[in-house]
């Protein structure tokens with residue numbers, strides 16, 4: 001439930017009678033089916049249900065939940081905004097996050113060190129589908145690259161010394 005911001009000089013009053021915004025997140029789950037199949041089936045359902053059906057279901061659901069307190073979904077919901085985007089979510093197959101058969105997890109291999117000039121920064125490698133994890137991963141990858149550049153710079157300086165030593 002999104003409450004009205006109450007900071008600043010113009011402090012709004014909030015209460016049970018104040019209009020408010022409620023976010024509803026709808027998971028599409030099909031117990032029994034493999035995870036990858038549930039994902040594509042859920043995406044297809046999310047995109048194919050009409051707005052009218054979504055709206056009817058939401059109003060009915062809220063009426064079922066709160067009718068005992070006098071709530072009427074047809075009267076008390078001013079409007080519904082439907083976003084047909086799934087939350088970022090990885091469907092990790094066995095072994096992806098924790099390794100398998102004595103082998104390390106792919107994410108651990110890809111995050112351990114850069115590959116030449118490339119360092120991978122992506123939350124999918126960690127399993128944590130959140131923006132703070134994205135920032136941590138970005139910082140980790142950049143730190144690794146900077147360390148690699150510094151190592152190369154030190155190597156170049158020492159090679160330079162060897163070269164000068166030969167010339168002398």
Ligand SMILES: Cc1cc2nc3c(=O)[nH]c(=O)nc-3n(C[C@H](O)[C@H](O)[C@H](O)COP(=O)(O)OP(=O)(O)OC[C@H]3O[C@@H](n4cnc5c(N)ncnc54)[C@H](O)[C@@H]3O)c2cc1C
Nearest residue numbers: 085086087088121122123124128129130131132133134137
């Ligand atoms: C609808 C929605 C709501 C969300 N709400 C929240 C929230 O409230 N709080 C929260 O913490 N997190 C939230 N998230 C999750 C969060 O946004 C993600 O976990 C985060 O953005 C992932 O960051 P990332 O850098 O790993 O990947 P991404 O942000 O997906 O970045 C990957 C980038 O790589 C690019 N790319 C892909 N393939 C290629 C290619 N071949 N060549 C070049 N570029 C390529 C893509 O275009 C993209 O820009 C939400 C996500 C969604 C979708």
